Amino acid sequence: MPRMDARDEKRLPVTLSGVRAGEGPAVEAVIAGCGLHHADITANILRNTIVARKGPRVVGTVSIEVAGSSGLLRSLAVVEKFRCQGVATQLVAAAEKSARQMRIRTLYLLTLTAEPFFSARGFEKVDRSSAPAEIRDTAEFRSLCPDSAVCMKKSIV
Ligand SMILES: CC(C)(COP(=O)(O)OP(=O)(O)OC[C@H]1O[C@@H](n2cnc3c(N)ncnc32)[C@H](O)[C@@H]1OP(=O)(O)O)[C@@H](O)C(=O)NCCC(=O)NCCS
DSSP: OOOOOOHHHHHOOOEEEEETOOOOOHHHHHHTTTOOOOOOHHHHHHHHEEEETTTTTTEEEEEEEEEETEEEEEEEEEEEGSSSSSSSHHHHHHHHHHHHHTTTEEEEEESOHHHHHHHHTTOOOEEEGGGGGHHHHHHHHIIITTSEEEEEEEEEE
16 A cells, blocks of 8 residues: 555544543643643543544544543644644534533633634633632642643533
């Protein structure tokens, strides 16, 4: 079979699914490669993770950490070469759908760089201290994301 070059790979359609067996390290590599922390990614979080693929390659990911009736949308990451093709937009839409199925009513997130991206997708900036206790108790809120990160929320009911 002829080798696929980088341009061919970029043109492949995006497919979304859950994390497949043995794919955890690839997911963590994408997250780390995008400069996001991954120290607290557990099997539980991987179960609520959506992966975007081009062919067999993991090119993007997003997770929901369930915290009572709220969810923390975290680790939205798309490999640089595959950005600005709508991959993150599809991942966020899929994460919202999955959160609704889990009866989550409000999504929260912390971001250092992507506030405009999330604003354009219906998230509003809120005071970090206004998040519910279960969200403030996640490792991301407690210790992993700096105080300078912007807190945002979106009602998904
Ligand atoms: C943010 C990120 C996930 C976007 O991925 P993507 O697949 O390129 O996003 P999409 O193609 O769906 O959307 C692109 C749109 O978002 C905008 N955009 C992308 N990154 C942005 C950012 N950091 N700030 C503002 N806008 C951004 C693009 O300009 C484009 O705008 P348009 O729709 O008006 O043309 C990607 O840049 C990334 O992985 N960044 C590093 C990790 C990160 O910061 N994650 C968010 C914290 S949880």
